[in-house]
Amino acid sequence: EATERSLVLIKPDGVARGFVGEVIARIERKGLALVAMEHRLTTVAVAKEHYAEHAERPFYGSLVDFITGGPLVALVIEGPRAIAAFRQLAGGTDPVEKAAPGTIRGDFALEVQFNIVHGSDSAESAAREIGLWFPNL
Ligand code: DAT
Ligand code: MG
Numbered sequence: 444e445a446t447e448r449s450l451v452l453i454k455p456d457g458v459a460r461g462f463v464g465e466v467i468a469r470i471e472r473k474g475l476a477l478v479a480m481e482h483r484l485t486t487v488a489v490a491k492e493h494y495a496e497h498a499e500r501p502f503y504g505s506l507v508d509f510i511t512g513g514p515l516v517a518l519v520i521e522g523p524r525a526i527a528a529f530r531q532l533a534g535g536t537d538p539v540e541k542a543a544p545g546t547i548r549g550d551f552a553l554e555v556q557f558n559i560v561h562g563s564d565s566a567e568s569a570a571r572e573i574g575l576w577f578p579n580l
Contacts, residue, residue, distance in 0.1 A: 444523035448478060450572035451520055451529055452561035455513035456552075458482075462559060463516055466547060469532050470520055479519040479577050485511050492575055502556065509556055517576045526569055529562040 453466050470477070485493075490507045497503050520529060535541025538552035538559075552558045563569035573580060 446521060446523055447525040447566065447569070448519055448521045448573060449526045449529050449563040449569050450561070450576055451518040451563075452510075452576075453516040453518070454510060454557075454559060454561060455515050456509075456557040457559040458514055458516060460551070460559075462547075462551060465551075466560060467518075469547060470518075470529070473522075473528055473532060475520045475522040475525055475528060477518060478521045479580055480516065481518075481577075482514055482516050484514055487511055489575060493572065506556065519573055519577055519580060526563050526566065530564065533558075533560050533562050 451466075451470070453463055457463065457466060467477070467480075487507060490510045491498070493510070494503065494506055497506065522528065532547055534543055534546025534548035536548075536558065537555050538548035542548035542552070542558075544550060547560050548558045563572050
C-alpha cells in the first residue's frame with residue numbers, strides 16, 4: 444500500500460478526561476507512525492476552517508465553542524492506509540449508535556459532540572487539514 448498521512452485531533456474532552464496516552468498507544472499499536480504532535484489551544488479561525496464543511500449545520504457554533512474551549516493534541520500520523528486505519532480505530536461518529544466496542548469512541552464516549560477524537564476522512568481532507576494545523580510540515 445502507498446503510505447498516507449492523516450490529521451488526528453485528541454479533542455478537548457479527550458485531553459480533559461486523560462485519554463492522550465490511551466489514544467497514542469492505540470495509534471502506535473496499530474503500527475502507525477507519529478510524524479508531528481502538539482498540545483495547543485485552537486483559535487476560532489482555525490476551528491471554523493477545520494469544520495468548514497459543517498458551517499450550515501445547527502451544531503456548528505457549539506462545535507467551534509467546544510473545540511476552542513480547552514487544549515487539544517493535534518497529530519499527524521503516517522502509514523499504509525493511515526486515513527482509513529485511524530477511522531477504524533476511532534469508530535463511527537455517534538459513539539453509542541455507530542462506534543463499536545473496542546474502538547476509541549465505542550469504549551470511551553457517550554455523546555456525539557464529545558467523541559474524543561477527530562481523524563481525516565479522505566486524502567483530500569487530510570491534505571487540507573494537515574496544511575491548516577501544521578503549515579510547516
Ligand atoms: P466525524 O468526526 O466522525 O468525521 P463529522 O465530520 O460528521 O464526524 O462531524 C464532525 C464532528 O461534529 C463530530 O465528530 C461531532 C460533531 N457532530 C456531528 N454530528 C453532530 C450532531 N448531530 N450533533 C452534535 N454534534 C455533531
Ligand atoms: Mg468529519
